[in-house]
Structures are given as structure tokens and as C-alpha cells.
Amino acid sequence: MGAALTRYRVIAWIVGVVLILLVVIGMPLKYAFDNPVVVETIGPAHGFLYMVYLVAAFDLSRRADWPLKRMLLVMLAGTVPFVSFYAERRVSAWVAAPQEQRSPEPVAS
Numbered sequence: 030m031g032a033a034l035t036r037y038r039v040i041a042w043i044v045g046v047v048l049i050l051l052v053v054i055g056m057p058l059k060y061a062f063d064n065p066v067v068v069e070t071i072g073p074a075h076g077f078l079y080m081v082y083l084v085a086a087f088d089l090s091r092r093a094d095w096p097l098k099r100m101l102l103v104m105l106a107g108t109v110p111f112v113s114f115y116a117e118r119r120v121s122a123w124v125a126a127p128q129e130q131r132s133p134e135p136v137a138s
Contacts, residue, residue, distance in 0.1 A: 102116075
């Protein structure tokens with residue numbers, strides 16, 4: 030499950046950064062300065078990367094055996110600026126918690 034978590038974490042950060050660029054730079058340029066070049070470039074890239082994010086989130090959710098509601102909330106996190114960063118931290122904690130419970134206790138000598 031470690032590789033699935035790493036894939037999810039990487040794509041969550043990429044989608045988050047691209048979405049912030051789109052909203053913070055692209056949208057003001059398009060609507061305030063009538064320059065849609067950033068939106069026309071970054072918009073389709075975000076759309077493609079979001080699909081990759083959905084696949085990574087689905088893969089991780091199936092491996093971690095999450096309930097449907099948790100999986101859907103994590104998938105939606107890539108649509109709101111800054112939320113993918115928060116979701117990535119929460120997901121990392123959710124995946125790490127069961128692993129800590131399964132770790133063997135030290136053997137006393």
C-alpha cells in the first residue's frame with residue numbers, strides 16, 4: 030500500500046499546485062485583463078491531472094478498504110483550491126494509523 034500512497038501524495042500535490050495557479054493567476058488574467066492564455070493552457074492540464082488524481086485516489090481507497098463516503102470526499106478534494114493539501118495530510122494519517130497498530134511489539138530480552 031506504500032506505493033499507492035506515494036502515488037496519491039505526489040498527484041495530490043501536483044493537482045493542488047496546478048489548481049492554485051489556475052485560480053490565482055489564470056482566472057484574474059482572463060477576467061480582469063482579458064488574457065485567457067493561462068486558463069487555456071493550465072485548464073486542460075488540470076483536467077487531465079485531476080483524472081489521474083481520481084485514479085490514484087480510487088486505487089488507494091480500494092487498497093485501504095475505505096468506505097464509499099471517505100473515498101468520494103477524498104476524490105472531491107482535488108476540485109477546491111488548497112483542499113487537496115489538507116486531504117493529502119489526512120489520507121497519510123489514515124493510512125499510517127492501521128500500520129502503526131499492526132507493527133510488532135519489541136521482544137523483551
